[in-house]
Amino acid sequence: MAEHPAYPVGLRLTSRRVVVLGGGQVAQRRLPALIAAGADIILVSPEVTPSVEAMADAGEITWHQRPYEEGDLADAWYALIATGDTEANTRASAEAERNRVWCVRSDDADEATAWTPATGHSEGVTVAVLTTDARGRDPRHTAAIRDAVVEGLRDGTLVAPHHRTRTPGVALVGGGPGDPDLITVRGRRLLAEADVVIADRLGPRDLLAELPPHVEVIDAAKIPYGRYMAQEAINNALIEHAKQGKSVVRLKGGDPYVFGRGMEELQALAEVGIPCTVVPGISSSISVPSAAGIPVTHRGVAHEFTVVSGHVAPDDERSLVDWPSLARLTGTLVILMGVDKIGKIAETLVTHGKPADTPVALVQEGTTAAQRRVDATLATVAETVRTEDVKPPAVIVIGEVVKVGPTVGAPSK
Known part of the structure; x- marks a missing residue:
């Protein structure tokens, strides 16, 4: 098995039986993703961590409070074997092989039929990293690659352009108190994907220097006609550019709704049917x-x-x-x-x-x-x-x- 790389695939586990053997730290780390996938989770273990017990109490998993028994993997689509009993793990792994159940084994990856990748998520994208060679498996290395890719997607330093038509609209992004590192991850990602940025004087101005040359930056602090008309001009600019099919970010200092007139801008957009996303920011x-x-x-x-x-x-x-x-x-x-x-x-x-x-x-x-x-x-x-x-x-x-x-x-x- 070590001579060939693992074949990557995404499992759709909604309402499908998944069996987890062991209720320790490995299970505690893996269960949230299985729950999020909608799996029908059966956990078998004499004891579990407090966090795992809370999942059982909440009805997110079904806990059988006993050791593994032959037949526990019947009708399972996927199994995670993570007990502290090597002999029980070996028997369960053999049962999985007989029943053609894809099986992850935490104590011996070479005896498993599936490996768990290092995974991360960013706005509808799942990043999964697997080591291609079993002889050189280095979980820290794969996790570091995962982290670098996810962080790049989140903060906008790694931009993957959308090739399908995007729905035009506006994002009201709270930029935080001024330090560019204090903008939210989502706010920074939307800023990196913007076609037009309408920026406040109090927004994190250093981030504007990172924008690609094609992005149009409008300085809201310099829109003329006085304070009241300035807000009206900002509303008009948001509407005009969004109607042109552009992705528009209204970059505001602090939080859009804490003395930021964010609701006025959202109402103006709603009146003309333009969708708007509000991204909270850290208030000064x-x-x-x-x-x-x-x-x-x-x-x-x-x-x-x-x-x-x-x-x-x-x-x-x-x-x-x-x-x-x-x-x-x-x-x-x-x-x-x-x-x-x-x-x-x-x-x-x-x-x-x-x-x-x-x-x-x-x-x-x-x-x-x-x-x-x-x-x-x-x-x-x-x-x-x-x-x-x-x-x-x-x-x-x-x-x-x-x-x-x-x-x-x-x-x-």
Whole structure:
């Protein structure tokens, strides 16, 4: 058998009987994929790991709590032999051979009739890697090849063009707080497949340099006509390019739905019948404080955190924020887009009962190479912003959690 390579094939196991002998770590690793394949799984083992027992309790597998017995492989399409009893494994392997059941044997691959490849998945594609020569089987090498291919497909560094007609549409992709490594795997893959990218100023701009030359990049921050018309122009651009049959990515900072107007764009697309995929992103409201050493919650300090837009002042008639209620909360307050209004915000919070010495941290350009943290209190934050020349984008954290981390001391610049 070692003289010939294994023949690769994909088994369709939906509703077909699969027998697993042994309930240890090997079974625990292999069972999820068999469950996902829809197999009718019979597991035979006197004992199982807690995770395997949970699968049985959930009805995902049928567990026979006993050792292997002759006849257990009857009517099976596929078998995984993974007990700690070599003699039982040999007998089960012989039964599989007699009944023409493809059989994987974890303790002796040379005696098996099938090998389990190193597998990975990426958006509808299964990557399976097998060693071609039994004499040189190296599971670590095959796993490394699998990982390299899957990672390349996921992050867009390995691009396989679609040759069938793609359905035109738009993806609203949350790019995260700014560091290009913090975009989701799915977001990066869609970006690599895009024909048009409409990018925010706060999106991970470094990723745009990786796009192929044919990709059209539209800088949403430079669309004219003012703020309201700018959003209308963005909506129109999304619709126009999608109607041309192009794959369009709307690359946004943070998460599309956290003060990102993502729903406005989705609604505009829905009105004209253009399909839209929303890819969540890591919101700066939690990631930027984390990058600066600040947990938004901490045991014994804060059991809640509230995220607020500070783009309009508390006394502005357009404000929808109940600032007096926020002043009474004991948890963490995270303010986005509030640098130029922080003086008025701090004054309002103190007026309604928040202690003036409540710690405040301002994290500018969070997660990027230009990140800096400036500390203050509600009483001093307005003056600190002026003297330290804090500029947007910056995330403002108010609460005792500011003092929890190891970075308290001189402001980082």
